[in-house]
Amino acid sequence: MPLSVEQEALAQIKRARQILVLGKEHADTDTICSAIAVGLVLQKLGKTFDVVIPGFDQRRRPAFLSSSIEIRSQAEAMRALHLIVDVKDVPLSELMYTVHDNKLEIILLPKHGQWSPAQVEAKHGAMYYDLIILLGCEHAKSLGEETKHILEALQETPVINIDHRPSNEHYGHINLVDITHSSMTEHLGHIIEQWDASMIDTEMATALLGGMMARTKSFRTGNISPKALALSSRLVERGAHREQIVTQLWRTREVSALKLWGRALSRLEQDPSHGLVWTTITETDLIDTQTEPKDLEGVVDELISYIPDAKLIAVLLQRGASAVTFLHAQAPLSAVDIARNMGGTGTRERAVFTYREAVTFQTATTQVIARMKEHLPTITR
Numbered sequence: 001m002p003l004s005v006e007q008e009a010l011a012q013i014k015r016a017r018q019i020l021v022l023g024k025e026h027a028d029t030d031t032i033c034s035a036i037a038v039g040l041v042l043q044k045l046g047k048t049f050d051v052v053i054p055g056f057d058q059r060r061r062p063a064f065l066s067s068s069i070e071i072r073s074q075a076e077a078m079r080a081l082h083l084i085v086d087v088k089d090v091p092l093s094e095l096m097y098t099v100h101d102n103k104l105e106i107i108l109l110p111k112h113g114q115w116s117p118a119q120v121e122a123k124h125g126a127m128y129y130d131l132i133i134l135l136g137c138e139h140a141k142s143l144g145e146e147t148k149h150i151l152e153a154l155q156e157t158p159v160i161n162i163d164h165r166p167s168n169e170h171y172g173h174i175n176l177v178d179i180t181h182s183s184m185t186e187h188l189g190h191i192i193e194q195w196d197a198s199m200i201d202t203e204m205a206t207a208l209l210g211g212m213m214a215r216t217k218s219f220r221t222g223n224i225s226p227k228a229l230a231l232s233s234r235l236v237e238r239g240a241h242r243e244q245i246v247t248q249l250w251r252t253r254e255v256s257a258l259k260l261w262g263r264a265l266s267r268l269e270q271d272p273s274h275g276l277v278w279t280t281i282t283e284t285d286l287i288d289t290q291t292e293p294k295d296l297e298g299v300v301d302e303l304i305s306y307i308p309d310a311k312l313i314a315v316l317l318q319r320g321a322s323a324v325t326f327l328h329a330q331a332p333l334s335a336v337d338i339a340r341n342m343g344g345t346g347t348r349e350r351a352v353f354t355y356r357e358a359v360t361f362q363t364a365t366t367q368v369i370a371r372m373k374e375h376l377p378t379i380t381r
Contacts, residue, residue: 075150183211325342339353
């Protein structure tokens, strides 16, 4: 009997020597929890692995997640470059190197004679990782602009592509994509149960339930299915720390952050004809409330929960006369497609760009909103 796609993925994992787990750039809590859960699975299987989310800010890591799995912001070298010199007739005496003006100079001193440039060969070694697991990466661009060296590895290394979004392009060698699930962690939970449900201990159950609750706003979104609720019940039975998750996600807001939210909500504007909602935060707001830009993350999440008709949500943060704009798009819109027109990066759901073409922040806000509206009619039709 042929193996199921889930069994094929597990067999590939068990054969792998060195595994790279990759989450998308601008990862949400659901993706972060998925990365930790996969790391815990690999840990139980005795595998050697690295977990990487490009540009990951450690301050965004929920406290309820296991501390035994490290999330790195960038991948190690994907493979080495080998310099080969024929020393048969001209033996080596010393090897030295220096770095100057960002250039590496390797100095080879022969015992006698000399080498010619023709006797020096450069070639790549084997890929460091022999398996890549992608989490929530709809397409290669989900990894961001700073990970071009990883894109080459995707062409030469077996890839397991795990996602629940219908926009996923199925570009893995093994594609575990199921659009009936409400979150990455729900999808992953069902997969792990098929592999071996006994692997789901308290730490893993907490990671999976945490991602599910974050993604669905504690099961308040409209795409919750009976199988999602059944899975959450099984995770609680396996020891998931539900109260700790709730406290971390929704009950630990500092007064300063709430003050910042208040200012953002007081300036909320909406264009129903485009499904666009936006607000602004000034540098003075950050100073007065003693907050940082990271404290704005919850604002977007709350807007998504309470304004379900919004197709595109924008938070514009002042930087002098410039506007750093954080976008969140609902399907079928793509945040990165809109942001890319203004030099931004991100994913279909979240993106960011900086608009520097105005004299004042107020003018920048007006121009950014106008430019976004230019793209919305074409996209939403």
